Amino acid sequence: MTDLLIVGAGPAGMSAAIEAARLGKKPVIVDNRPEPGGNIYAFLGSNQTSRPHRLTIFGADYAKGAKLLKAFMGEVEADKISYHPSTRLWRLDADGGFALDGPNGAEAGHAKKVILATGAQERPMPLPGWTLPGVMGVGAAQIYMKSGGDLPTGKIVIIGTGPLPLLLAEQLAVAGRPVHAMIEPAGSSQLLASVPEVMGAAAAPKIAVKGLGLLAKRFFRRTPVWRNAHDIAIQGTDRATGVRFRSRKVVDIEASTVLIHDGIVPNLNPIRAADLDVIYSEQQQTWHATGSEVIEVAGDGASILGVNAAIISGRMAARRACGDIESNSDRRGMTRQKAFRKFIDRAYPPIQTAKAATSETVLCRCEMVRASAVTDAIETHGTDPNAIKRALRIGMGPCQGRLCTHSLADFAASSTNSTTDQVGLPRARNPILPVSFAALAKLDQ
Ligand SMILES: Cc1cc2nc3c(=O)[nH]c(=O)nc-3n(C[C@H](O)[C@H](O)[C@H](O)COP(=O)(O)OP(=O)(O)OC[C@H]3O[C@@H](n4cnc5c(N)ncnc54)[C@H](O)[C@@H]3O)c2cc1C
The missing domain is CATH 1.10.10.1100 (BFD-like [2Fe-2S]-binding domain)
Incomplete structure (x- = not known):
């Protein structure tokens, strides 16, 4: 029987593991990637040691993750945290039953407490032509850049708005691949509508200033931006060759790589396969996860609140899982992060x-x-x-x-x-991820 299983070694999972270790538990933490860091700090450890030039591309907020990573790896090396990279959770039951698949093959077990810190995913953006080669998510492109260093080539066009496209456009520019055009679908940016929530922006002034800085950089880099675009279709037969849309008139833009983005949503599959309730959030136009006696949900996997909230909520989940009470400063921190998110959600509503x-x-x-x-x-x-x-x-x-x-x-x-x-959503079932017969055959139960 495992005392505490944490799934996901992003900011929320790492923070939960550190807090649990501080409280005297030795948590087991698994992540399907070969390195800890989750999405924002993906491959930060190996980039820091072997490819430091990449840190310039991803900016100060990426490098900032080094502190959390060091604290986490310190506890792993001190044998206070049992960390299993490249290990996927493919089954989770409401009573803490689980199955994993990793370098040593498949394994099934039971955990007294589970913290799901499985993060977010990009909201799908179905458009005509979105399945053509040459089209991918903005976040997916960023993960390719952080892991293998692969940069999109040719004329790069971004469709969508929100913090991530702005950030990636700047990262691409620093990497010497400025985007050819940014297309903002109608209704995707409502900066004026966010004015009533401006006090929320003041709750996290550093992030607000960073956002304004990204908008300013895009302006000074003279990135062509098409706003209020309707009837967007990605063109091409064997691969993406352009984008056609209507913005007062019909516009055709050549493209070799098209990056699409409609915000991020919690990764609900493990949560729903374990029969936890999900609640629809009008503010984020998606479902949020709730926890249970056995399973806590932390970070962006519960609701999209960003990295700072993920770190706080990981700590709070660990305290609950270890039978301790949450600290008042963490509760206040979460209130501030939620106020800030209200501002972002108003400014960048999803297009769906x-x-x-x-x-x-x-x-x-x-x-x-x-x-x-x-x-x-x-x-x-x-x-x-x-x-x-x-x-x-x-x-x-x-x-x-x-x-x-x-x-x-x-x-x-x-x-x-x-x-x-x-x-609503159809019933989600285990296995959460595809699993091979070879892995199943290795299970003794
Ligand atoms: C593609 C993408 C890129 C992003 N880039 C940025 C950015 O550059 N800047 C920024 O501020 N925010 C970014 N975000 C938002 C960012 O995810 C959050 O702010 C923050 O990282 C959330 O932390 P988390 O720990 O909750 O989740 P994550 O960081 O998403 O970590 C979740 C971890 O769980 C693992 N996992 C998921 N399912 C399983 C499973 N079944 N078995 C094992 N492991 C599993 C994942 O591989 C991942 O490592 C990005 C989000 C996405 C989806």
């Missing part, structure tokens, strides 16, 4: 492109399910997401519905005049 998907647009890329097939399924089965899933296999491919179930809910809601929350 699935709501306006054309009949040919692919909603589920694993099983190649187009919007037209979902329309037909709705006629037969109504908007019951489980019935649509059974009829079309949407959500049954390798991503196990991580992406397409969000699009399915948005599309079904807009085609039936209901809300995304009313449609």
